[in-house]
Amino acid sequence: MRLIFCYFGGASLSCLFLVLLQLPCSLSQKFEGALTVVNTEGGGGADEEEEVTVDDDGVFEVVQPNEQWQTLKPGQAVPAGSHVRLNLQTGEKEVRLGEEQLKYWTQQHREEEKSWSSIDPDEVKRAMKKIKEDQSSQDSAPSAFRSLDELKKDMAELDLLVETDVQIMRRLLDQFNSSNSTAEQKLSILQELEYLVHQVDNAQTLCAMGGLSFILQGMNSSDVRLQENSALVLGSAVASNPVVQVQAVEGGALQTLLTTLATTQPLNVKKKVLFALACLLRHFPYAQRHFLSHGGLQILSELFRADAGGILRTRIVTMLYDMISEKELISQAGLDPVQDPAHAERLRQYSQVSLQEELMEEGWCSLVPQLLQSTEHDYREKALRALLAMTPVCLDQYRSDDALLGSLLALRLQYSELIQSEMILGEETSYFTEIVELIDSLQVKVKYQHVLLRGK
Structure with missing residues (x-):
């Protein structure tokens, strides 16, 4: 200190x-x-x-x-x-x-x-006393938690109210088939079914219940909305589902679809019917063979000519391109020495589908180039892909088709200019470049064939 x-x-x-x-x-x-x-x-x-x-x-x-x-x-x-x-x-x-x-x-x-100095010590004491009293009252009150047995009982009761997909589809089909159901109710049922049949098992179960016949009845209805939604359910059910595809063809779905396309129907109905038809034919040579034998290409060609807007034309050309491409892929897979046991059978079935020959006979070599006149890039791209796929049978007609050759030259110049413009602006040009590559490939094949013919 x-x-x-x-x-x-x-x-x-x-x-x-x-x-x-x-x-x-x-x-x-x-x-x-x-x-x-x-x-x-x-x-x-x-x-x-x-x-x-x-x-x-x-x-x-x-x-x-x-x-x-x-x-x-x-x-x-x-x-x-x-x-x-x-x-x-x-x-x-x-x-x-x-x-x-x-x-x-x-x-x-x-x-x-x-x-801090304004805190009243007496107020703190009263607050602490209230906390203790509240805690004491909670301890003496009955517990808010139920026993395990009570919970199990409640869960069992709830389980009785839960419907499986199978039960839901059965209930929906019964309501759809009831004479008391209104058009609005049937429309709601079809929308629920369309959601359910995206699952492969549900679609197969629906067919086993006889639901396919009800869907086809909806397509024959006079109510346009029921036709449209029935076609949508059918397309969703058969998509990538071979079991349902077989049952659909055997149940007359192909004939119903073609008949609907051949008759006068609103645009929305035909769009959904084309969707269902494309799903039914995809990777299913048996259905493709029946499609050709029942005049399917002729019906599509008439629909193509009548469609001025190009919406149906694009869907038709895309479907034809898919059918040609998958057959070509199956043929190329046949060159692989290691094959699965079912490949030979698929190859045999596709060999019975004479698609390209009938395309030429029905005039598709001159119909598809008409889609190039569209102003939509997507329509042109699909037309170019289909034209390339059809070159094995259509090259002679391509060579003599001045309108086609002129369209290819004009499109080549147009897309080259678009690529230059996009490059200046720093935009992506891969899509336009891909279209130019398709045009070049088609021109090369046509010119090569022309040189061979002149050499003879």
């Missing part, structure tokens, strides 16, 4: 100040260490100090000063740097923060201290 004697203007009063050299953490902490003692006995000039260091092992209560003067009680100590004074009016020692400390005493600190 340092003993410091201070003289205030010759005053005869004296005081002893204890200044703590190290700052404690809280008001409730105690410390042991060196203290500074300030004695203000009279006898000297003003503002004179004499320092004496004294070691002390005593324990003092620490007072945390703030920006306001507060009274020091006997036995209390203050942090180092605090400003201590003797109140000449009351004779008591007072303390507050020193000048350096006041610089960092911000408004935020004062507000926080005010908020």
Whole structure:
């Protein structure tokens, strides 16, 4: 401890100040260490100090000063740097923060201290008492949790209300076949069935229930909406589902689809019927053979000529291209020495489908090039792909078709300019480049065939 004697203007009063050299953490902490003692006995000039260091092992209560003067009680100590004074009016020692400390005493600190000091201890006690009372009342109340047996019982009751897909389809078919069902109800049933039959098992189950006949009845309905949605259900059911494809052909679905296309129907109905027909024929040579034998290409050619907008034309050409391509892929797979046991049978079935020959006979070599006159890039692309696929049987007609050759030259120039424009703008050009490559491939085949014929 340092003993410091201070003289205030010759005053005869004296005081002893204890200044703590190290700052404690809280008001409730105690410390042991060196203290500074300030004695203000009279006898000297003003503002004179004499320092004496004294070691002390005593324990003092620490007072945390703030920006306001507060009274020091006997036995209390203050942090180092605090400003201590003797109140000449009351004779008591007072303390507050020193000048350096006041610089960092911000408004935020004062507000926080005010908020803490405003807490009423009695209010805290009442709140704690209420918490205990609430906890006690919860412990005495009946439990909100049910036993495991009760839960099992509830789950068993709920299980009785849950319908499987099979039960749903059975219920829907019964409602669809009911004489009391309105057209709106049947339309809603078809929409639910279309969602369900996207699953392979559900589609097969629907056929086993006899649902296919109900769908075909819907296609023969006089209500255009039922025709459209029935065709959509049929297409979704047969898509990539060989079991349903077989049952559909044996159930007369192919004849129903072709009849619908051959008769006067709204555009939306024909679009859905073409979708169902394409799904039924895809990867199914048995259905393709029956399609050709029932005059399918002739019906499609009449539909192609009647479609001025090009929407149906594009769907028809895409379907023909898919049929040609899959047969070609099967033939190429036959060159693989390692084949699955069913490949030979598929190859035999596709050999019975004389698609390209009938395409030439029905005039498709001159029909498909008409799609190039469309302004839609997508329509042109599909036409070019179909023309390339048909070159084995249509090259002679391509060579003599001046309109086709002129269209290829014009399209080649147009897409080359589009590619240059897109490159200048920094846009993607791969799609247009692909179309140019299709045009070049077709031109090369036509010119090559023309040279061979001239050489003969």
